[in-house]
Structure formats: C-alpha cells, structure tokens
Amino acid sequence: DAGVIQSPRHEVTEMGQEVTLRCKPISGHDYLFWYRQTMMRGLELLIYFNNNVPIDDSGMPEDRFSAKMPNASFSTLKIQPSEPRDSAVYFCASSPRQGVDSGANVLTFGAGSRLTVL
Amino acid sequence: AQSVSQHNHHVILSEAASLELGCNYSYGGTVNLFWYVQYPGQHLQLLLKYFSGDPLVKGIKGFEAEFIKSKFSFNLRKPSVQWSDTAEYFCAVNAPGGSYIPTFGRGTSLIVHP
Numbered sequence: 001d002a003g004v005i006q007s008p009r010h011e012v013t014e015m016g017q018e019v020t021l022r023c024k025p026i027s028g029h030d031y032l033f034w035y036r037q038t039m040m041r042g043l044e045l046l047i048y049f050n051n052n053v054p055i056d057d058s059g060m061p062e063d064r065f066s067a068k069m070p071n072a073s074f075s076t077l078k079i080q081p082s083e084p085r086d087s088a089v090y091f092c093a094s095s096p097r098q099g100v101d102s103g104a105n106v107l108t109f110g111a112g113s114r115l116t117v118l
Numbered sequence: 119a120q121s122v123s124q125h126n127h128h129v130i131l132s133e134a135a136s137l138e139l140g141c142n143y144s145y146g147g148t149v150n151l152f153w154y155v156q157y158p159g160q161h162l163q164l165l166l167k168y169f170s171g172d173p174l175v176k177g178i179k180g181f182e183a184e185f186i187k188s189k190f191s192f193n194l195r196k197p198s199v200q201w202s203d204t205a206e207y208f209c210a211v212n213a214p215g216g217s218y219i220p221t222f223g224r225g226t227s228l229i230v231h232p
Contacts, residue, residue, distance in 0.1 A: 004161075033219075042224035043162075043208060056219070091161065105150055105218055109161040 004110035006092050012116045018080040021113045023092030024073055031095040033107065034067055034077050038088045046090075049075065061086075082117045089114045120145040120213050124223035131199055132231050139194040139226050141183075141209035151192040152210040152220065153183055162208060168192065179203070201232045 005024040013019055025032045034046040047057040052069045060067070064083070069075040079086055093107040125140040143149060153165040166177025173185040183194045192209060206227050210220040 035222075043222040045219065045221075048219060093162075105212055105220065106152070106164055106167060107154075107162075107220065109154075109163065111161045 004092055004094050004108055006090075006110035006113050008113055009111060010114050010116075012118065013082055014118050015083055016081040017117075018078065019082045019086075019115060019117075021077040021090050021092075021115070023075045023077070023110060025075070025092070025094035026096075026108055027073065029094035029096050029108070031097065032069060032075050033093040033095070034075070035091040035093065035109075036088045037091060037112070043091075046077070079115075082115075084117045087115055087117050120149070120211055120221050122209050122211050122221050122223035124207075124209055124226050126226045127224065128227045128229075130229045130231065133201055134198050135230075137194070137196040137199045137203070137228070139207055139209075139228070141192045141194065141223060142190050143192070143209075143211040144190065145211065145213050147213055149211050149213055150218075151183070151185060152212075153177065153181070153192075153194050154208045154210060154222075156206040156208065156225075158204065165194070165207070199228075199230050201230050204228060204230045 007022045030051050033048040036044045046059045047067045049069045065079055067077045089112045091109050091112045093109045095107050121144045123142045151168040154162040155165045156162045165181055166175050168175045168185045176182045181196050183192055185192050206225045208225045209223040212218050212220040
C-alpha cells in the first residue's frame with residue numbers, strides 16, 4: 001500500500017480564497033482523522049470519520065472549515081474563506097480500527113499539506 | 119477527558135548523550151500509550167506503543183519507554199542519541215473505555231548536535 005496520500009503538499013493562497021485539501025486513506029482502514037499542526041497549538045484533532053461518517057467535529061475551528069468523506073477512499077478538508085491564521089500543516093491519518101486489541105488504535109499519517117495564507 | 123503533558127518542549131543534546139523525554143497523562147482508567155516521531159519535513163510515524171503486559175516497551179532505533187501506572191507516566195528513553203534522532207517527538211494516549219481516539223501532547227523538539 002502506498003500509505004496515506006495527501007495533496008497538495010504545499011499551498012500558498014491569499015486571504016479570502018477557498019482552499020481544498022485532499023486525502024486518500026489506506027485501503028481497508030475504517031477511521032480517518034484530520035489534524036492541524038502549528039507551533040503555538042501543537043497537533044490538534046479537527047475531525048474524524050468512521051466508515052465515512054463524521055463522528056466528532058468538535059475540533060473544527062469555525063464554520064469556515066468543513067470536511068467530507070464521500071467514500072471510503074477519499075476525504076476533503078475545505079476552508080472558505082481562508083485567513084492568515086489558518087496557516088499550518090494539515091495532516092490526514094487513518095487507522096484500521098479503534099478498539100481494545102493491540103493492532104488497533106495506531107494511526108498512519110500522511111505527509112501533510114502545508115498551507116500558507118497571505 | 120484525557121490529556122497529555124510533555125514537559126520538555128525543546129531539548130538539545132550532543133551525540134552519545136542519554137535521552138529521556140517526559141510524558142504524563144491524566145486518565146484514571148486503562149490506557150493505551152504511544153510515542154510518535156516526526157523527522158524534519160516528514161510525517162509522523164509510530165515509534166513504539168504500550169497496550170498491556172511488560173511496562174517496558176522497546177521500539178525502533180533503540181528507543182524504549184516505561185509505563186509507570188502509579189505516576190501516570192510513559193517516558194521515552196534512549197541510552198545514546200545520534201544526530202539522526204533530531205526530530206519532534208509526540209506522546210499520545212487513548213482510553214479504551216472512551217472513544218479510543220488518541221490525544222496527543224504538544225510535542226518535544228529534539229536537536230542532536232554531531
């Protein structure tokens with residue numbers, strides 16, 4: 001498997017523009033996570049999906065952020081309109097399952113999308 | 119809700135020095151514990167994990183971590199660091215009785231000078 005694939009790797013945009021980040025999880029993984037990493041706040045969970053259904057979006061900063069998972073192999077994180085404070089590295093991660101066994105709960109991360117909003 | 123504290127935000131060492139990075143969590147029940155590493159410009163990857171059994175866990179590249187339940191700690195150690203260990207290290211915990219979704223610490227930046 002090629003791992004978790006994210007695109008774009010780098011995005012530079014101007015304030016007010018729409019930004020769409022994409023993620024392809026590992027095939028067979030039931031869970032998909034979106035994290036944001038900044039120097040100030042570290043690694044924050046934005047939202048996660050189980051079997052394509054959003055389970056917890058309490059980490060999404062505000063209504064400008066939205067995430068979808070139309071099928072098991074694709075997810076998007078959209079920011080509209082973007083602001084300079086959204087500049088960060090956005091990571092997508094997937095996990096086969098979450099549970100009590102030792103094979104569960106381990107996240108595989110993508111390479112991240114570095115977003116710069118001018 | 120569970121939380122994770124990493125006390126050292128920045129650590130600078132010389133090669134061959136010993137390393138210990140602190141991690142404490144706040145959850146009274148059974149937990150699963152993880153250390154992830156992020157090398158410069160790369161994504162996070164699993165270093166080691168604890169689920170049950172021997173509280174001393176060995177991971178890749180000579181790293182180990184010890185789970186001390188009474189102290190709610192899961193410190194990461196390495197007897198002799200190398201320049202290639204320069205990276206960001208994240209401790210994470212999830213509670214099997216809860217949602218299993220891991221909570222990450224703020225991370226510790228380690229710089230190893232050759």
